[in-house]
Amino acid sequence: MAFEETDVVVIGSGMGGLAAARMLAQFGGKRVLVLEQHYTLGGMTHEFSREDRYRFGTGVHYISANAGPFLNFMTDGRVQLQPLPDDYDVLHFPGFDFAVPATRAKFQARLAERFPDEVEAIDRYFRKTRRAMAGLAARNVVSSLPAPVRSVGLPVVERLFPATYRPLREEVHRSVADPRLRAILQARWGLYGTPPARSAFGYHAAVPTTFFMDGTAHPVGGPKAINEVVLAALGEHGVELRARQLVERIVVERGRVSGVDVSDTATGRAYRVKAPTVVSAAGVRNTYALLDRSAEVADLPAEPSAVMLFLGLERSPAAFGLRGENHWFMPDLDGSPHGTLYVSFASLNNPAARFHTVEVLELVDPATFDQWRDRPEEYRKIKEEWTERLLDRLEERWPGFRETVAFAELATPLTFEHYQHSVRGSFYGLAATPERLRSRRAGTRTPVKGLVVAGQDAWGSGLVGALAGGLMAANAVLRPRQVGAMWRAVRGPVARRSGDWRGYLRVSAIERLTPSIRKIRLVPLDTGATPFGFVAGQYLKIELPVAVEPVERSYSISSGPDVTDFVEIAVKREPDGLGSTFLHDELQVGQALRVGGPFGEFTWAPTGSGGTLLLIAGGVGITPLMSVLAAAASAGHRGRIVLLVGCRDEVPFQRELDELRAGLPGLEVVVFRTGPGGRGRIDLDGLRPYAAGVARVHLCGPAPMMQDVLGHLARLDVPRDIVRTEAFVSGRSGQTRRERAHAIAVAAQEAGVTGYTIGTPGGGSFPCPPGRTVLDAANAARVPFPQSCGEGACGTCRVRVLKGNYETDTRGLFSAEELDEGWRLACQTLPTGDLVIDR
Missing domain, CATH: 3.90.660 (Polyamine Oxidase; Chain A, domain 2)
Incomplete structure (x- = not known):
């Protein structure tokens, strides 16, 4: 039998076990391992799906409308509730x-x-x-x-x-x-x-x-919204979580717990985890059964x-x-x-x-x-x-x-x-009877030193009862000073997390901009300001419920950063795009979407520097540039701004552009229509009148258009370091990368290849498993690498491949000349052999 060691083992990943795990890790400084026999973590907060459309919660139907201090603490105040x-x-x-x-x-x-x-x-x-x-x-x-x-x-x-x-x-x-x-x-x-x-x-x-x-409420996004936030927070505190791990026995030596014997039901591996503390969130009867002492709780109701x-x-x-x-x-x-x-x-x-x-x-x-x-x-x-x-x-x-x-x-x-x-199949744990209250076995403590019970059997039924039972388990394990710190934190105000926000916003309006482009306004679930700020040019990641498991897509923000009560995006309908067809054909006003962000380095903030701000857009690529123009108008920008718009027929955001001209006296809008009677694409001659005196260029659009424009700008001697790029990328490309990655991994396995090496001219190197991108491999090896979106939209992770074989997708973020020089996107480049790169 194999052996492992840790400070605390938690049996079961219900909310009681997870609450105990977090408290012992956060306030006790313990190494905590959570073992769950099911294939899904989170106990009765997990969900299951049927017929590729229906999602059902297994145990959480409604909770207190104010969530309570226990749930607020466990979720860092990040779970949103919809009142009944x-x-x-x-x-x-x-x-x-x-x-x-x-x-x-x-x-x-x-x-x-x-x-x-x-x-x-x-x-x-x-x-x-x-x-x-x-x-x-x-x-x-x-x-x-x-x-x-x-x-x-x-x-x-x-x-x-x-x-x-x-x-x-x-x-x-x-x-x-x-x-x-x-x-x-x-x-x-x-x-x-x-x-x-x-x-x-x-x-x-x-x-x-x-x-x-x-009052009562339901978690927006379903019980899984609680599950996901709690599990993510545990990871941040170093708690290790393992599914499909069946605890066969709690090991006791000389009256004190010493660990657990475990079967990995996925692999058949049997092992023992040595630990001086075991928290059982599996219920009192199961706990005593694992001790082979079931008779001691046989009289419980x-x-x-x-x-x-x-x-x-x-x-x-x-x-x-x-x-x-x-x-x-x-x-x-x-x-x-x-x-x-x-x-x-x-x-x-x-x-x-x-x-x-x-x-x-x-x-x-x-x-x-x-x-x-x-x-x-x-x-x-x-x-x-x-x-x-x-x-x-x-x-x-x-x-x-x-x-x-x-x-x-x-x-x-x-x-x-x-x-x-x-x-x-006990649904609420031990029966809620007077006999239970009087029993010395129905509670947190057990006769075995170092073994305590968490969850519903340690307090009472339901989500709040399970969480309270987890705190009781921590209460029994932590030292007095640690217990005091725990309760002060639980009862105190929730410390709001810094960084990117993730949560739900409600669709309040859908507007047609062109036959193929829709503008969507998102507002907070309740009244008030949007829960995050952003810089003009950034984007949001939005989960779209196109199937039982949502897909995530990135959409640029079109509204200005000074607007605080809503945020807007624009979406072009792609005939084969899962996300865009849903947003065009099925999205309804009133629906809530899970949003993450803001992200991206394709940003502009008002400065006092002179020179022309040149904005170049192809089709829906105008979206982030509208946010830039709104930010400039709000700041009272008086410098010259040139917006070159390439489109087939209708100009997206025409009404908004007309309104912005009043606040931007230096704005010049030039439209390049490619439809019948138009002036054609944005070519070298079309760019030439606006290249002199340019201080900053922002370029966004489809890949072929961007590649051409980058080449034109280079020929017009516009310095590359003042050009900011962001690609309009269909959601299909991410799936394509995953398919390519899988094929590369399978081919390497069949050839007996276990990994590649990515080297740098200075002699350093890091490993890359087959099927991983250069960026993924660098992050895994903790090699510093400039990055932002990870999706091939922003171009931040530029890398020059000097030698080696690979597959890639450049997304139009490089000119033909740059591609010839070896410039690629690290997040899209999949090695098929050893590489040498330069950044």
Whole structure:
């Protein structure tokens, strides 16, 4: 067996395990290794796709609208939330409905209006929830402390907060008399999975009555938006994450954890990781099973599970009057666990969703499906029957709903057991009962020194509960000074990240500029300024949902940098372009797109230097130059600016150019039309009148046009170092480079070649694996290299190839003479042998 060593092993990559990993790395300075048995990291925040269009979350349906300090910290404040409607939960009981509004005050006021004879009881109930919530927090914190403190502190907590430990039904009956009011107050127990007769009041006080009282929200971009940000932040703190790693055993020596035995399910490799600390986010029962001590937790109450029906729709649920609120269907007023149904409409609350989805959840006893475990045909049949029954209930509420369903798939406790590796498909961890609160095994600490539990079983159900459980695990491992630093950081203001921004912007307008060019305006999801600034000439990277997995494309900014409430891009429709055809044919106002940026060195800022600013554009290549002109106008630029525009027929941005002339008295616009009756392309004679006295040239357009113009400028003695270039590049070229890279890698493997060497005239060199570009190889070898876009648009990574064989795409960023001299783009050059380069 192979051996590795680290400071901390975290079992499971759910939010609880990831929270513990970050805290121990960031505040404890630990080397942390996260091992996940699934092929996808992130636990119940990951998503899956069906039919190349529908995306479904597996566990996050809605969260607190203010996100809370735990989630804010874990995501560095970078997750964007879309509020649900103010009446976010609609409860359907036999004979009446009730809509739960955002904020505690509104909820209490609506209850008082509906039940005027119970006003005092309602006030008393909500006072009890505050105290019960405090009791739950106290119990969970104490459970993370050393054994002597736990033995004294836990009984004290129960004496101080007895309501926390009472069954929910008993506490509600103590408070109110009206059976309908009781039904409303104890409804939504499905948020933690244990029905009112069995659940502890403290859990009910925490989840529906406290966490959601400020309103609720859905992550823009879906649960994966949380997943991606959290995983990226862990990488920045040096946490190593491995998927498909099944922990077979927790190794204990002399009463203290010493590591874990692991099977790599992808390769079959078995190895042991030695570590003095192990954090298990796999649940209490799984943790004790890995210790071969399952009998010690056998008396804990059985966990709940669920069936979930995932539906893909042909049209929006808004056709049935739905606005994104959740719907709860209760079979009676007494909180029966049989037949309680929850329905959520994630796509209505996710402005980035392209196709509409619905998720239907019914809590069940896992034993319901045990008999089908080894009977696949009968199991398939029973799933079909459950699907039809659930669809019937939706059809009963919303006639015609069934006709909109294009896709349906049912997950059962056996599904969750398979993918989550949870005990009998437990959906919310340990049952939220008084017995759990009193158990010394249900919490953060274990009898084994150095082994702690994180996640839902260390605090409570849901995303926030899992995160809190991760903090409890860190609480148990870190030293007191480190714990203090951790809590100060979590409770303090989120430190905003510097550098490039990444998040969602909403499409507010789409305008036709020419038959083939559209201008798209993007605004913040809420009111206010755009979340980033930029310099004229920069571009954005935008993820486009053309398929289940989005494609990323780069688009220049056309608006001026002084405009702070929106940003605009312009896109030419390319017949074979995945991105451009989507933006032209399918993009709708109101849709949110994930944006990154700004990027690029093709920039201009106002200066006091003299000389002509010469801007040369081919077609949609005018886009970044419009931003330059807007910046010049805002700065009151009075120098000479010449814009040469090459186009077939209509001039893009004609209206904007007419408006800019008023603020730019030195602006001269010359149009070179290539269509019938036009003056033709921008050639040597066309450039000649504007070459004298030029201080700066910005050139952007299609590759052939740029190559020609660069040659003309050289012949007119315009110095190369004052020429800035950016290519108009179709998204197809990036795919072409990947295909070429793959072919080169395969050919090298078949020839037995494992790598190439890239040398420099000074004698230095660095390795390049087959299929990697010169720029990728330089970055991997940490060789300093000027670069910006990495896509062959900006020309920053110019390199001169002196010797060797390669494949490349120059993107029109060099003149014919420069190409003859060996100038290439490092980001597009794929060696097929050893190279010698000069920069």
